[in-house]
Amino acid sequence: MLQLFLEQALNGLQFGLMLFLLAAGLTLVFGIMDCINLAHGSLYMVGAYFVAAAAQAADSFWIGLGAGVAGAAVLGLLLELSLFRQLYKRDHLSQVLATFALILIANEAVRMIWGAQPVMLNPPEALAGPVEFELFGETFFYPAYRLLIIAVGLAVGGLLYLLVAKSRVGMWVRAGAANREMTEALGINVQRLFTAVFVFGAALCALAGGLLGPLLAVQVGMGESVLILAFVVIIIGGIGSIRGALVGSLIVGTVDTLGRALLPTLLRAALPADAASTLGPALASILIYLLMAGILFFKPQGLFPARA
Amino acid sequence: MSLRLTALAAALMLAGSAHAAEQIKVGLVSTLSGPGAGLGVDIRDGFNLAIKHLNGKLGGLPAEILIADDQQSPDVAKQTADKFLKKDKVDFMTGIVFSNIMLAVGPAVFDNKTFYISANAGPSQYAGEQCNPFFFNVAWQNDNLHEAVGKVVQDKGFKNVVIVTPNYPGGKDAVAGFKRYYKGKVADEVYTKLGQLDYAAELAQIRATKPDALFFFLPGGMGINFVKQFVAAGLSRDTQLFAPGFSADEDVIKAVGAPMMGMFNSSHWAHDMENSENKRFVADFLKDYGRLPSLYASQGYDAALMMDGAVRDVKGKVEDKAALQKALEAKRFKSVRGDFKFNTNHYPVQNYYLRAIGKDAAGRVTNKTMGTIFTAHADAYVASCKMK
Numbered sequence: 001m002l003q004l005f006l007e008q009a010l011n012g013l014q015f016g017l018m019l020f021l022l023a024a025g026l027t028l029v030f031g032i033m034d035c036i037n038l039a040h041g042s043l044y045m046v047g048a049y050f051v052a053a054a055a056q057a058a059d060s061f062w063i064g065l066g067a068g069v070a071g072a073a074v075l076g077l078l079l080e081l082s083l084f085r086q087l088y089k090r091d092h093l094s095q096v097l098a099t100f101a102l103i104l105i106a107n108e109a110v111r112m113i114w115g116a117q118p119v120m121l122n123p124p125e126a127l128a129g130p131v132e133f134e135l136f137g138e139t140f141f142y143p144a145y146r147l148l149i150i151a152v153g154l155a156v157g158g159l160l161y162l163l164v165a166k167s168r169v170g171m172w173v174r175a176g177a178a179n180r181e182m183t184e185a186l187g188i189n190v191q192r193l194f195t196a197v198f199v200f201g202a203a204l205c206a207l208a209g210g211l212l213g214p215l216l217a218v219q220v221g222m223g224e225s226v227l228i229l230a231f232v233v234i235i236i237g238g239i240g241s242i243r244g245a246l247v248g249s250l251i252v253g254t255v256d257t258l259g260r261a262l263l264p265t266l267l268r269a270a271l272p273a274d275a276a277s278t279l280g281p282a283l284a285s286i287l288i289y290l291l292m293a294g295i296l297f298f299k300p301q302g303l304f305p306a307r308a
Numbered sequence: 309m310s311l312r313l314t315a316l317a318a319a320l321m322l323a324g325s326a327h328a329a330e331q332i333k334v335g336l337v338s339t340l341s342g343p344g345a346g347l348g349v350d351i352r353d354g355f356n357l358a359i360k361h362l363n364g365k366l367g368g369l370p371a372e373i374l375i376a377d378d379q380q381s382p383d384v385a386k387q388t389a390d391k392f393l394k395k396d397k398v399d400f401m402t403g404i405v406f407s408n409i410m411l412a413v414g415p416a417v418f419d420n421k422t423f424y425i426s427a428n429a430g431p432s433q434y435a436g437e438q439c440n441p442f443f444f445n446v447a448w449q450n451d452n453l454h455e456a457v458g459k460v461v462q463d464k465g466f467k468n469v470v471i472v473t474p475n476y477p478g479g480k481d482a483v484a485g486f487k488r489y490y491k492g493k494v495a496d497e498v499y500t501k502l503g504q505l506d507y508a509a510e511l512a513q514i515r516a517t518k519p520d521a522l523f524f525f526l527p528g529g530m531g532i533n534f535v536k537q538f539v540a541a542g543l544s545r546d547t548q549l550f551a552p553g554f555s556a557d558e559d560v561i562k563a564v565g566a567p568m569m570g571m572f573n574s575s576h577w578a579h580d581m582e583n584s585e586n587k588r589f590v591a592d593f594l595k596d597y598g599r600l601p602s603l604y605a606s607q608g609y610d611a612a613l614m615m616d617g618a619v620r621d622v623k624g625k626v627e628d629k630a631a632l633q634k635a636l637e638a639k640r641f642k643s644v645r646g647d648f649k650f651n652t653n654h655y656p657v658q659n660y661y662l663r664a665i666g667k668d669a670a671g672r673v674t675n676k677t678m679g680t681i682f683t684a685h686a687d688a689y690v691a692s693c694k695m696k
Contacts, residue, residue: 004516011508116341116377117349118529120563123540130542141515143540146508215537216505217343217529260509264499281475281499 016253017153025201031240041223047206076202238302343529367619451485
């Protein structure tokens with residue numbers, strides 16, 4: 001029982017931290033520049049392809065991860081300079097249309113370059129198996145690679161916290177999210193700040209894509225499903241808030257994991273087996289949306305609104 | 309003038325219908341992108357190899373193969389099928405991988421009186437009460453391979469089994485088939501979302517259940533991820549894996565590699581079968597595509613051969629639907645799996661074999677045939693089929 005609880009908690013943490021990497025960039029772009037970027041998921045996909053391609057070329061997962069993240073950052077820079085700069089002044093509809101077009105272009109471009117079938121990305125050989133450790137006199141198993149993901153996620157989360165909460169740049173970012181005009185009036189170059197945030201967001205996307213690649217599959221369209229989850233996270237957490245993104249990610253990750261694990265068992269206790277097996281998976285997949293609706297009902301601005 | 313021309317053309321077409329067709333058009337709708345793409349690509353490549361072996365012809369007439377990707381979406385598949393049926397007026401349809409897509413597309417094909425030769429999806433619905441003169445399955449009924457695994461697990465004396473399948477019609481058929489022959493305790497039935505790629509939550513539950521064997525049916529990329537994560541979680545030490553051939557064929561082996569060694573699975577076909585048709589098929593597939601064929605490829609290959617034999621039998625008069633149906637039922641071709649025949653519900657009656665994954669003489673990790681599980685095995689739904 002303890003093993004099960006610990007393992008599911010770690011699973012929820014791992015999923016949540018990866019969502020956080022995606023949601024962090026999205027919430028800052030949305031919060032500071034009031035720009036809806038639907039193509040955030042495409043950066044995740046393209047980043048994952050960069051990592052897979054570089055890992056194959058260099059025959060090393062780590063070099064591939066580094067090169068892929070750097071490549072995605074450069075792509076983010078180019079996108080910001082060429083396209084997103086034009087979009088900040090426009091209304092939300094123009095932003096949605098332009099970034100939706102970007103999704104279609106990215107999907108077709110990836111299909112043309114890498115083909116329609118998923119690309120294989122394998123974890124480093126040393127991390128392919130499980131880790132064994134003793135706790136309270138019991139032996140626990142957990143996949144080594146997932147532990148690595150948790151470690152990287154925690155490290156990046158900590159780094160982001162230091163950057164945003166303790167550094168001068170972070171202060172500007174927070175100020176920009178709270179009130180852009182006032183920040184500009186104080187002499188901060190919000191334009192340049194935003195370029196930096198956007199590039200950083202793109203790099204985080206690629207990091208998430210590259211880390212999740214060996215667990216999931218690097219394929220066309222992988223960005224869309226995760227984008228929806230990232231939006232759920234930032235809406236729950238409060239748009240523009242890094243702390244909100246972290247808390248939202250962990251909530252969504254945990255609820256989704258526990259829902260998939262426990263709901264079918266609970267339902268089977270209450271309903272006939274046939275109905276439970278149909279209802280369980282369906283209910284588990286909408287659970288986080290129910291959660292979002294519930295939180296929005298009591299806190300329409302999300303848990304940690306940036307513009308309090 | 310143009311009216312008269314149209315009338316003339318119409319008259320010519322009517323007159324032409326009693327004669328042999330000038331060419332045979334086949335609409336192949338399959339899953340060619342996303343996690344299920346490996347299956348569709350193998351069906352397509354197997355089908356194309358057969359057309360190549362037949363010198364670009366079906367039943368002696370030039371063949372035109374229209375190929376489309378259904379993106380594993382019933383909506384997209386239905387639109388494409390409508391276009392093939394109404395605009396291109398295809399003579400045969402084939403290619404669909406997933407049963408939920410088959411059930412969505414089927415009615416339009418049957419209403420149009422076009423023969424569908426399924427190279428994969430074999431839903432229980434079309435084997436039983438909803439069986440249809442225009443539907444043939446050249447592969448198997450969905451339950452069959454699972455029934456075979458159930459028998460093996462039962463015979464090997466496993467007592468505590470967990471079942472993992474996606475929550476869709478093919479998954480329900482899998483559980484029904486497995487439990488028809490496995491009579492021991494089912495510790496848990498895990499239903500996942502179709503297309504799910506992360507199994508962390510399910511694997512933790514499975515570890516807590518401590519089964520001695522695990523039966524999973526997760527076609528394509530789902531199975532690849534499941535086996536990888538199963539091994540990474542350290543579950544392979546205490547739990548023996550069993551799967552139908554779908555989850556343990558070349559597409560999965562290529563991606564997972566050595567961790568799959570020792571896994572048992574069932575199939576109606578294997579690449580090491582000793583008949584001359586199969587030897588030619590396997591050798592040429594390896595030569596043309598640079599990989600060993602999977603059971604899906606063999607099914608695509610057989611689907612083309614089946615059309616060829618039937619068109620030849622009716623001497624190209626594919627408009628005579630009753631004659632064409634008889635020719636299809638008579639199975640005028642030599643399958644790469646060896647001999648089999650069609651039941652009254654247009655599903656095969658055939659042998660099922662046990663395969664195990666290991667290293668072959670050339671050092672490749674691949675399937676090896678271990679023995680026969682069922683001989684001349686029919687599906688469980690044929691009794692409720694009243695074929696009109």
